[in-house]
Amino acid sequence: MITDELYSTYQSNLLSGSRLVCSQIVTDLIRSNISIKELYIHLFQRSLYEVGTLWEMNRISVATEHMCTAITESLINLCYPAIFSANHTGQKAVITCTPGEFHQIGARMVADHFELHGWDGYYLGSDTPTDELIKFTMEKQPDLLAVSISVSFNLPSLMALIQRIRDHFSDLDILVGGQGFRWGGADAFKSMDNIHLITSLDELEQKFLIPRRYDS
Numbered sequence: 001m002i003t004d005e006l007y008s009t010y011q012s013n014l015l016s017g018s019r020l021v022c023s024q025i026v027t028d029l030i031r032s033n034i035s036i037k038e039l040y041i042h043l044f045q046r047s048l049y050e051v052g053t054l055w056e057m058n059r060i061s062v063a064t065e066h067m068c069t070a071i072t073e074s075l076i077n078l079c080y081p082a083i084f085s086a087n088h089t090g091q092k093a094v095i096t097c098t099p100g101e102f103h104q105i106g107a108r109m110v111a112d113h114f115e116l117h118g119w120d121g122y123y124l125g126s127d128t129p130t131d132e133l134i135k136f137t138m139e140k141q142p143d144l145l146a147v148s149i150s151v152s153f154n155l156p157s158l159m160a161l162i163q164r165i166r167d168h169f170s171d172l173d174i175l176v177g178g179q180g181f182r183w184g185g186a187d188a189f190k191s192m193d194n195i196h197l198i199t200s201l202d203e204l205e206q207k208f209l210i211p212r213r214y215d216s
């Protein structure tokens with residue numbers, strides 16, 4: 001369990017750049033069999049949201065924000081033995097960010113949750129060129145495509161991407177999500193078929209991962 005006290009210790013060590021202490025905390029939590037979702041949301045996500053607020057308030061530098069992000073990405077790697085231990089179902093998802101979207105950790109957590117539920121989660125990371133995404137999707141023939149945006153100015157980029165994808169894959173399920181929708185944008189997808197705005201990992205599990213796990 002991640003108590004407020006443990007979170008504060010982790011966060012102060014992250015902000016001061018102590019990779020050693022942060023990795024010890026994460027290793028201990030994994031050994032205690034914490035769920036990956038709890039670790040991702042109540043430690044990594046909570047901490048990065050706070051880093052964003054501190055950066056916005058000019059209380060930490062851009063360099064410190066970059067360091068915290070880099071450390072967090074390295075700590076996520078410590079979870080991989082747990083993530084890749086599920087029996088595979090044969091289902092496949094491609095997870096990416098729109099062109100111009102550089103925030104990739106949320107998409108990575110989404111990809112990891114597909115893996116946790118036995119899917120092959122192909123994670124392409126940030127700023128994927130649409131032509132390359134189309135080629136990759138043709139090659140992998142996934143059951144669904146998930147796209148993340150963190151800044152609302154990338155909504156037009158997401159709309160353009162969806163239109164291009166639809167030219168090639170007329171009924172592929174497309175999940176969209178991320179903080180880019182915090183200030184609206186959901187209406188743009190209402191009239192579109194097979195586009196699903198998903199607001200959290202819980203909703204992703206409930207609507208797409210847990211039910212299908214028992215189908216096979």
Ligand code: B12
Nearest residue numbers: 048049052101102103104105106146148151176177178198
């Ligand atoms: C790290 C960071 C960066 C890094 C990203 C590096 C990297 N490797 O990812 C860099 C330095 C590149 C960056 C750049 C910028 N950033 Co920045 N960044 C952040 C920060 C601190 C953390 C992001 C993060 O990883 N969060 C943790 C993840 C786990 O959370 P998440 O993305 O929300 O994902 C979760 C859910 O949303 C969901 N989810 C996400 N995507 C999807 C998709 C699907 C399909 C589903 C189902 C679910 C889902 O699942 C995840 C797990 O729960 C945030 C602060 C914050 N609040 O997040 C600011 C933040 C997002 N950035 C912000 C800004 C303004 C910028 C810049 C515009 C700054 C600038 N002036 O240049 C640029 C934009 C770059 C671009 N074009 O994309 C603002 C956005 C505000 C807004 N109004 O849109 C934030 C909120 C900071 C702030 N408080 O102001 N940033």
